[in-house]
Amino acid sequence: KADEIILASDPDREGEAIAWHVEALLSESKKKVPPKFKRIAFHSITKDAIMEALEHPREIDMSLVEAQQARRILDRLVGYKLSPILWKKVRRGLSAGRVQSVAVRLIVEKEREIEKFKPQEYWQIRVVLETNKGEEFVAELAKISDKKAVVDNGKKAGEIVEALEKGNYVVLEVRKSERKVTPHPPFKTSTLQQAAANVLGWSAKRTMNVAQKLYELGNITYHRTDSFNLAPVAIDGVRSFIGNTYGPEYLSKETRFYKSGGKVLAQEAHEAIRPTDFSRSPDRFEGQDALAADQARLYSLIWRRTLGCQMAEAVFDDTKVDIKCGDIRLLAAGVVMKFEGWKKLFGKDKEEQQNLPEMNEGDALERKKVLSEQKFTMPPARFNDASLIKELEKRGIGRPSTYAAIISTIQDRRYVEQKDKKFYVTSIGIAVTDFLVENFPEEMDYEFTAKMEDNLDEIAAGKLKWMTMLGTFWKVFRDKLEKVDKESARVGVPTKSTGQKCPLCGEGEVVIRDGKFGRFLSCNRYPDCKYTAPFIEYLEGVACEKCGKRVVLKKTRTGKDFFGCEDYPNCTWASWRKPQVKGEEKTDVVVEEKGGEE
Structure with missing residues (x-):
């Protein structure tokens, strides 16, 4: 009945496409005089923002609509055409995605970096020193004979400790500087x-x-x-x-x-x-x-x-003291906040290390204690939500509005799973990624995926025709699909051995497999032997808080992890929080708070 219709969907490509679809549907009304349509966009739902938008209506931006349509069609071309090939060559029920598969590749490659990693031994050597006024502080080994100290075995560490316990300590140089820390930009x-x-x-x-x-x-x-x-x-x-x-x-x-x-x-x-x-x-x-x-x-x-972002810089006084003990050089570092500036909003800062006592060049110091500790280099950190999003953005894979969906999808498909907030790739994720990288190297390439995102931006800017971009992609992709379908070999999903004999056939070995609904046990002689059993993941060193029996990792019907007693339903104890292992430091890891399940 209205003579004028205002379209006020979200101010992005998806919102623009919704406005366009709504206009198309309402334009089909049987009114003799069709209504006039106006598109408004606002970035906050406040009176001022909406009134401002109403004063500046515009036409629907077809470049934004076409960019959204191109993304949707591109994603479907890849997903709908690649997935049946995975069913045929890997396992039924699998899916591929233009961006999700590339995101899984990042996690697979991280997993292989971790597998290849070999820890290197090193020793941290520190000395507790005291000034002539009785003030203690800690200095750390820095150099030996004017070269960076590298202590990679216990024998070398012992020799250095022995020298430090016999030597005299003198302040060689005191360096003071002021450092300003600017605030972070506002959030995107x-x-x-x-x-x-x-x-x-x-x-x-x-x-x-x-x-x-x-x-x-x-x-x-x-x-x-x-x-x-x-x-x-x-x-x-x-x-x-x-x-x-x-x-x-x-x-x-x-x-x-x-x-x-x-x-x-x-x-x-x-x-x-x-x-x-x-x-x-x-x-x-x-x-x-x-x-x-x-x-x-x-x-x-x-x-x-x-x-x-609009507050004054935080100001720190940095002090570095070089200390001499024979041909050994030690370094003591102190940081003191001089003016909190923008950090006032965030409370105490982690940068505060130790407030060094006043010292001057030539001051003699007394050794109180020499501390040496054996350490090993750590493997690359696994991705979590934050670091995976950072890596996706850095490589230009996907767009910020799609990151949440990408991360949810690769977990829903069981290509990766999350434990203690970290991502672990599953055997299915490895099998699918290896197959796609081998047979569709360009589509799985990080730079190619980023280039496709740039193309979508070009369409949104009106600089590239969407049908041209899709046509160029489909022509090459279609030929690859046909070739892979005919020529590529079928691949198996890796299994993990349990070392147990199959209780059904007595010949095969029980292995852990990744299935559509999670891990399960089966015989490695499948399909000749049909033995299967549920896979139960126990937490080592943890007892049920209610009955004392073992704790197992379980899943809700929506696939979220929680911890429960192995004797359920006789014992109904359960927790979203990971129970503390005896002897471990207290953990704050929560699988997902109640009421916050997604």
């Missing part, structure tokens, strides 16, 4: 996801769900953005708030602007993620519904990060 989507993973322990999916609610409630600006930019009105608001609340000394001398790492197209130039009202500090914030506590925690991160 990827950095918000990384911060929530590191600080709150959240998955990318959980972060985006909570951010969506904060946006819908009008508390923050749009949360899918590649930009560090703040609108002039926001900069004025935040600087005024800082000056009035903390004093002018806490305000940066000049307005601080941040450059976005990647390309931000003019028609997609959203703001950074920021509060819509800076006076709504975290202690005044009230969330809504069951996720109110989560909303408050994420809002606090966003509020502090936005305020911090």
Whole structure:
């Protein structure tokens, strides 16, 4: 019945495509005079933002619509055509994706780096020293005969310790300097996801769900953005708030602007993620519904990060003292915060090491104790949500708005699993990745995947025709599909030996397999022997808090991990938190908080 219809879907490519579809559907009405359509876009759900958008309506941007359509079709061409080949060559029920498969490749390659890693022995040698005023501090071995000290065995460590226990100590040089630390830029989507993973322990999916609610409630600006930019009105608001609340000394001398790492197209130039009202500090914030506590925690991160970006630098006094003991050189380092600046928002800083006593060149020092500790180099760290998102962004794989979906999908497909917040590749993930890399090297190439994202950006900017891009891709990809379907050999999914004989046939060996619904036990003579049994993963050194029996890792019906008693249902003890192993340091690892399951 309306004569005018305003389309106000989200201000991104997906929102633009929704507006276009809605207009197309409503234009089919039987009215003699079709309604007029106007497209408005706003980046926060506030009265001012909406009124401003209503004053500046526009036409639907077909370049953005075509970029979204191109992505959807491209993803379906790859997924719908590659998946049947995986069913035929690897195992039924598997799937491939243009971006998800490349993300799994990153985790597979990390796994192989870890497997190849050989720990190297080294020794850390420190000396507890005392000044003539009785003030103690710690210095660490730095050089021997003016060369960097490399202590890679116990014999060498013992010789150095012996020399340190006999020698005299003199201050060789005292170096003092002032160091200023600038604040981080405001959040964009990827950095918000990384911060929530590191600080709150959240998955990318959980972060985006909570951010969506904060946006819908009008508390923050749009949360899918590649930009560090703040609108002039926001900069004025935040600087005024800082000056009035903390004093002018806490305000940066000049307005601080941040450059976005990647390309931000003019028609997609959203703001950074920021509060819509800076006076709504975290202690005044009230969330809504069951996720109110989560909303408050994420809002606090966003509020502090936005305020911090316009605050004064933190200032530290760094002191380094070179100490001589024969031909051995030791180094003592001290850091003291001189002015907290933007760090006032974040409490005590980890950078504070030790406040060194006052010393001068030539001062004699007394040795109190020599400490030596054997250590070994650590393998590369496994990916977690934060580091995987950082790597995807660095390589240009996917876009921030897709990271949460990518990470969820590769877990849902059981190509990777998450333990203690870290990603581990499964045998299925390895088999599929190896098959795809061998047979579709270009499509699995990081640079090629990034180039496809750039092409989609070019379409959004109106510089590339979407049908041309898809046609060029499909022509080459179709030929590869046909060749691989005819010529490639079938591959098996690796299994893990248990060392136990099959109880059914007595000939085969029981192995652990990865299946569609998780790990299970079977005979390695399958399909000749049909033996199967559930795989139970016990936690070593942990007893049920209720009955004392062993603790097992279990899964909910939606695939989330939790810990339970092996004697269920006789014992109903269960926990989202990993029980502490006797002798281990206390862990804060939570599989997923109750009420927060995704």
